[in-house]
Amino acid sequence: MCTHTPKCPAADSPDRESARITASRPEQGWSLLCNGVFLFEDTGELLPDGHVVAPHRPLAVTA
Structure with missing residues (x-):
């Protein structure tokens, strides 16, 4: 899908x-x-x- 240079990372890339x-x-x-x-x-x-990646925002740190 990416048509520019440098190419964007693929959808299955980390x-x-x-x-x-x-x-x-x-x-x-x-x-x-x-x-x-x-x-x-x-x-x-x-x-x-069609795969779903669950939300992965960092957890809040409590003191």
Whole structure:
């Protein structure tokens, strides 16, 4: 899907979230990345093959 240089990481790559944003709907809480990944504001992801990646934002540290 990526047509620019250097190419974005593939959707199955560990660094897939660093791909460029091609569409964004912040009012709906999602962005579409150049590699076909939907990235949600809760840090969950929907991969192009239909797999779901659960939200993985860091836990809050309590003192």
